[in-house]
Amino acid sequence: MRVIFCDRVFDHKLIEPDYEDEMKAALRAGFVTSLFSFEDLSDGKVGRALRYVENVEVEELAIYRGWMLTPSTYGLLYHGLLNNKIQLINTPAEFKYCHYLPEYYQKIKALTPKSNWTVGQEMTNFEVINSLTDEFDNAPIIVKDYVKSEKHNWHEACFIPDASNKDNVNKIVEKFIELRGSALNEGLVFRKFEELEFLTEHSKSGMPLTKEYRLFFVFGKLVKLFNYWDEGDYGNTIPDLTPFFEVAKKIDSNFFTMDIAKKTNNEWIVIELGDGQTAGLPDNGNKEEFYMALNKNIRQHV
CATH class of the missing domain: 3.30.470 (D-amino Acid Aminotransferase; Chain A, domain 1)
Known part of the structure; x- marks a missing residue:
């Protein structure tokens, strides 16, 4: 079993400092470890990113432990490693799930706050947004994207005290979109506040x-x-x-x-x-x- 970690930006032989303790623990637990360049992978340079990951004789299962990846970038990592006979524990479809x-809301629906979301270009369509927030009546809700919220900007771009107050809904959604910028993941999600x-x-x-x-x-x-x-x-x-x-x-x-x-x-x-x-x-x-x-x-x- 192998664990794949990110290397340090300026020295491919050293692990990213935030994961150093994890690598030591993984080695003590009996895992083999490898390092790759997160920066090169993010730039789409898969071969260069994985140049220090050794080829293996027999197909081997592995786990990536590192920074957040988009599903498309994870796909590059998955298939790049597979070319080296190293298979990550989750397929790209499982990672995205x-x-x-x-993707997974229906499976946890009974145990999680009521949620709905925009699809595609709907996140800039306030008619759709108002229709979605109507489903919560006047309950408090939060807005996030498919992955992250702006919880550290709680009142300005996350928490909506009354879903029926459309002026405030639109103001907070606009601020959320502004703050997330190019990092916004896929679309908007509205969730009942608990x-x-x-x-x-x-x-x-x-x-x-x-x-x-x-x-x-x-x-x-x-x-x-x-x-x-x-x-x-x-x-x-x-x-x-x-x-x-x-x-x-x-x-x-x-x-x-x-x-x-x-x-x-x-x-x-x-x-x-x-x-x-x-x-x-x-x-x-x-x-x-x-x-x-x-x-x-x-x-x-x-």
Whole structure:
């Protein structure tokens, strides 16, 4: 088993510093590691990006751990490695599936806030936008794209207190589109706002943090549960995970994350899914335990 990491911009022999501890943990867990150039891959120079990834004699399964990729760029990485007989754990279709909320929404619908979205050029059509937000009546909602929100610009470009106030809806949507710019992913998503249980305030930004966990799954089985935030006292708040395990079995991905959160009424919900290769580990999370469990679960499957 191999883990593919990003190299350092100015030295291909060294790993990107943010992933150095992960590489050490992966090696101790029995993985082989390789480095590639994220910058060259982003520029479409696949051969150059992978020039230091060795060819293997027999086809080998691998995991990418690194920065967020668009589905198209992930496809370049996947097929480039496949030419070296290295197959990433998720196909491009599986990567896209957990990358874009509309792809997996039906599978988590019963456990996640009501959501709808624009398609194609509809994100600049305010008649369509107003029709979508009408479905929420006067409830509070948030706007995001298929992947990310502007939660750090909460009142200006994320939170809409009343979905029936179309002037405010349009103002916040316009600001969101402006701030996301060329980084906007695919289209707009509107989600019912849910009150989550307060955890603490972020020590730097002051943003209120809520009780959330990140669950990693491989081949439908739980690898590791992490506190989503490194700050705050979580106490003994881990819920019954059975409903989430049942949903995980239905997800069309071999390696993914599920973020869950506690509402103020004590109900637990799914916030979103993500591809396990680009989802971050908490700074204080036990990386050795993660890679040990990951290696064990993969070997049991293959």
